[in-house]
Amino acid sequence: MDRAFPAYDWQPTKPPEPGEEDISPRLPSLISLLNRQTRCIYHHPYQPRLWYDRANTLTALRYPELAVGDAQKALMLCRSALDRLSENGNRWRLGHAAGFWMRSGGSDDDDDDDDDENVVATRDEQLQQRLTDLQSDAFELQIRNLYYFPNYLEGRVRSRPYPWMRGEHRGRSDELIRQVNREFAWSSQGRDEEIKACNGVSPDEGVPFCVLRRYAFGKGAHDGQDGSDVLGVFAAKDIPKGTPILVDLSETWGCIGPGSKRHSTGNPRDGRGCTDPIHPNLPSEDTSQDLRWIRERTGSAAADVLLRCRFLIRSIRDQTPHPLSHPLIARLTPTYRQDKTGLFSLDHDIVVPNECLQQFGIDIFADPAYDTWVLFTLAARIENNSWSDPVHKCVSPLFSLFNHSCAPNVEWTIGRDHTTLWVRSSREMGRGEQLFVMYDNFLLGQPLSERRKRLRRWLDADCQCSLCVQEEQEEQRLRGERNKCDCGCGGCDKGNQTSLWDVEQKPVFPEDSYRVVHRGERE
Ligand SMILES: C[S@@+](CC[C@H](N)C(=O)[O-])C[C@H]1O[C@@H](n2cnc3c(N)ncnc32)[C@H](O)[C@@H]1O
Numbered sequence: 001m002d003r004a005f006p007a008y009d010w011q012p013t014k015p016p017e018p019g020e021e022d023i024s025p026r027l028p029s030l031i032s033l034l035n036r037q038t039r040c041i042y043h044h045p046y047q048p049r050l051w052y053d054r055a056n057t058l059t060a061l062r063y064p065e066l067a068v069g070d071a072q073k074a075l076m077l078c079r080s081a082l083d084r085l086s087e088n089g090n091r092w093r094l095g096h097a098a099g100f101w102m103r104s105g106g107s108d109d110d111d112d113d114d115d116d117e118n119v120v121a122t123r124d125e126q127l128q129q130r131l132t133d134l135q136s137d138a139f140e141l142q143i144r145n146l147y148y149f150p151n152y153l154e155g156r157v158r159s160r161p162y163p164w165m166r167g168e169h170r171g172r173s174d175e176l177i178r179q180v181n182r183e184f185a186w187s188s189q190g191r192d193e194e195i196k197a198c199n200g201v202s203p204d205e206g207v208p209f210c211v212l213r214r215y216a217f218g219k220g221a222h223d224g225q226d227g228s229d230v231l232g233v234f235a236a237k238d239i240p241k242g243t244p245i246l247v248d249l250s251e252t253w254g255c256i257g258p259g260s261k262r263h264s265t266g267n268p269r270d271g272r273g274c275t276d277p278i279h280p281n282l283p284s285e286d287t288s289q290d291l292r293w294i295r296e297r298t299g300s301a302a303a304d305v306l307l308r309c310r311f312l313i314r315s316i317r318d319q320t321p322h323p324l325s326h327p328l329i330a331r332l333t334p335t336y337r338q339d340k341t342g343l344f345s346l347d348h349d350i351v352v353p354n355e356c357l358q359q360f361g362i363d364i365f366a367d368p369a370y371d372t373w374v375l376f377t378l379a380a381r382i383e384n385n386s387w388s389d390p391v392h393k394c395v396s397p398l399f400s401l402f403n404h405s406c407a408p409n410v411e412w413t414i415g416r417d418h419t420t421l422w423v424r425s426s427r428e429m430g431r432g433e434q435l436f437v438m439y440d441n442f443l444l445g446q447p448l449s450e451r452r453k454r455l456r457r458w459l460d461a462d463c464q465c466s467l468c469v470q471e472e473q474e475e476q477r478l479r480g481e482r483n484k485c486d487c488g489c490g491g492c493d494k495g496n497q498t499s500l501w502d503v504e505q506k507p508v509f510p511e512d513s514y515r516v517v518h519r520g521e522r523e
Contacts, residue, residue, distance in 0.1 A: 001038040001054075001164050001373065004031060009163035012062030013376075015156050015341045023060065033057050038368075045365040048077035048131070052138050063162075064145035064155045065344045069372025071145075072350055073365060074138040078131045085128055146346065153346040159336050159380040162373045169324040169377075171229040176330055177212055183398060184210045184236075187246055209245040210435060211236040212401055217464045229333070232403045232434050239429045245410065246398060246423040252314065252328060253394035253419045254306025255279045257295045274391050276417075280306045289313075294356060298348050303393035305348050307386065309356040311378055311395075312370070316360045322369045324377060328397055332381035335460050349379065384458065392418040399423060404458065405436030405465035406451055412437055436465065448472065 007027040023030070037054040044050055055070035146155040161170070188208040216232025239245065255274035274280075280291045280302070294309060295302040315323035323329055344350075353375050354364050362370050385400035386393050399412065399421050411426045429435070438444070439458050443451045448471045455463050462468065 001371070002035050002042070002368075003164045003166070004035055005163040007031065010061070011160040011163070013066075013157045013160050014062035014064050015158055023062075026060075030057060030061050034061065042368065045363075046077055048074040048081070048134055048138070051077065051365075052134060052141070055138065055141055059141065059145055063373075065157050065349065065376055066372050067145045068142050068155060068344075068346055069350045069375075071138040071142045072346070072354070075135055075142075077365070078135040078138070082128065082131050082135075085124055085131075142346065147343070154343045155346070156341050157344045157376075158341050159334065159376075159383070161334070161336060162377065164373075165324075165377065169322070169330070172231060172331060172333075176327060177214070177231070179327055180212045180331060180398070180401065181208075184208045184212065184233075184246075187248065187398065207237050209236060209239055209243070210234065210398075216403055216434060231333070231401055233398075233401050235429045235431055235433045235435060237431050239425045241425055241428045243425045244422060245425055245435070246421075248396040248399045248421040248423065250394050250396045250419045250421075251282065252307060252310045252397075253392055254303040254308075254310060255295075255392045255418070256300065256302045257292075289360070291356070294352055297352060301345070301348050303388065303391070305352055307382060307393045307395065308375070308379055309353060311382065312353065312357055312375075313360055316357070316362060323374055328395075329378060329381065331397070332385045332395070332400060334377070334380040335384040335458065336380070337456065337460055340456075344376075349375065387414075387421075389414060389418060394419055396421045399437075402435060402437045403465075404439040404455070404463065405467065406438070406443055406463065407465065407467040408436045408438040409433070410435045410437050448475065 007024065010027060010031070034054065034057050037050065037057055041047075041050050041054060051070045051074040055067045055074065058067040058070060143152075146153060185208040210233045212231055213234050214228045214231060216230045217227060219227050255276070258273040258275070280295055281289065285291075291306060291309065294306055298305045311326075311329055312323060314328055315326040318326060320326040350372060357364050357370050364370055382395055386395045387399075388394070402410065402423075409425060409427050409429055411424055413422045413424075414420075415422060423437070425435075440454055443454055446454070448468060451468065452462055462472075
């Protein structure tokens with residue numbers, strides 16, 4: 001947020017509201033204020049006032065989730081300062097700007113004008129008052145940015161790219177693509193016997209099955225880009241039907257807790273839930289890294305929240321300078337659906353991830369790499385690339401790069417551990433063919449319009465698979481046939497002039513019947 005950006009890049013995450021003020025004339029000054037305030041935070045990260053001020057700017061810029069995140073940091077700092085102030089005999093006192101600590105008392109203290117107990121007490125009271133006022137202002141600002149129903153601590157948000165995001169975090173680099181291709185190669189290694197057992201000898205033993213490439217749907221424009229950042233997985237050699245192409249293990253997953261429903265079968269802990277006693281922890285983790293508190297705090301959202309925390313923990317462990325540069329995160333593309341408004345939760349999306357970051361040693365005030373906007377960017381990427389069952393939510397590092405087709409050539413199954421995916425060819429494929437999975441099995445046998453509607457869950461635009469493209473062309477052709485004029489000229493637009501409907505009278509839709517009934521009553 002310290003980076004200036006052009007006003008046309010600004011896309012607020014707050015859903016538009018009627019009667020909203022047009023802030024475009026104020027945008028340039030708000031942007032430079034945001035940049036300045038961010039730089040001040042870098043220099044004085046423990047000053048609650050600075051976080052509160054930036055929260056105000058973010059509110060004006062219509063980023064409610066980020067305003068709530070900054071206000072939360074102001075609240076945390078105020079709370080900890082007030083706790084310190086109330087500690088008896090505390091030798092550390094707050095500075096006038098409320099938020100940094102300085103030593104008081106003692107003969108070698110530079111600031112020993114304050115030795116008089118009464119002066120110190122008065123200063124403490126004033127400071128306490130200022131902190132309490134700031135706390136209520138920050139809380140009030142949070143409430144303004146949150147939605148009131150059904151849960152007071154949730155807000156509404158539309159996922160959008162943040163305009164200050166640096167170029168290297170906006171697309172996938174060639175180096176990253178090479179790294180993923182090395183992972184595809186490793187995933188094929190040592191599996192010749194298994195594959196031979198399925199289909200006899202593979203023609204190019206040692207050559208991986210898959211390769212990741214750019215321009216998965218051709219060179220055409222995609223979301224204003226040239227298609228170079230639309231990746232897809234292609235067959236690196238001929239693949240017979242029924243070949244196990246990939247076993248994709250993941251460490252980035254989350255699970256809901258043990259179930260609690262009575263009389264259920266299959267779960268020794270009684271009820272639908274995770275049956276693994278060590279989950280959500282990994283065998284390699286020690287007690288200081290125990291994540292069960294997240295599961296207990298977040299209830300039915302646990303799988304989702306834990307999954308996000310897992311990504312953050314991976315980035316911390318691997319000492320990546322910025323989580324969005326971590327190869328497991330950098331490979332994931334987000335979806336920004338134009339019209340979809342989602343809910344964010346103060347606790348699940350902000351407070352819990354921040355506490356998890358602190359548990360793993362991140363200073364959430366002083367480390368801008370883990371700022372709130374990074375948490376929301378990560379969430380948008382996970383949302384577009386995860387799969388889930390009723391108990392788990394998981395991002396598989398290689399599977400997440402497969403595109404969807406309504407006529408797929410690859411099928412996938414979830415392993416018993418709920419974190420490994422098995423991918424197998426469902427028909428013979430030639431080298432160079434793109435490998436497609438089906439994102440949603442309920443699409444099978446549905447008409448084009450229904451498939452497109454359901455696919456909006458994952459895609460920003462209409463499905464580009466060949467089945468959809470062919471069916472769309474066929475529909476257009478049929479529409480063209482129907483609209484052709486019957487006067488013999490072959491070119492007049494009589495069809496368009498008469499009616500949009502291909503029957504004599506416009507059919508009655510539910511909204512029309514409402515009017516008909518009411519008109520009938522009045523007449
Ligand atoms: C799980 S990712 C697949 C890999 C992705 N193409 C990439 O570049 O990282 C899902 C995203 O791929 C794109 N995608 C996948 N299948 C598609 C399809 N049939 N038509 C259009 N876009 C598709 C969409 O942008 C979707 O949000």
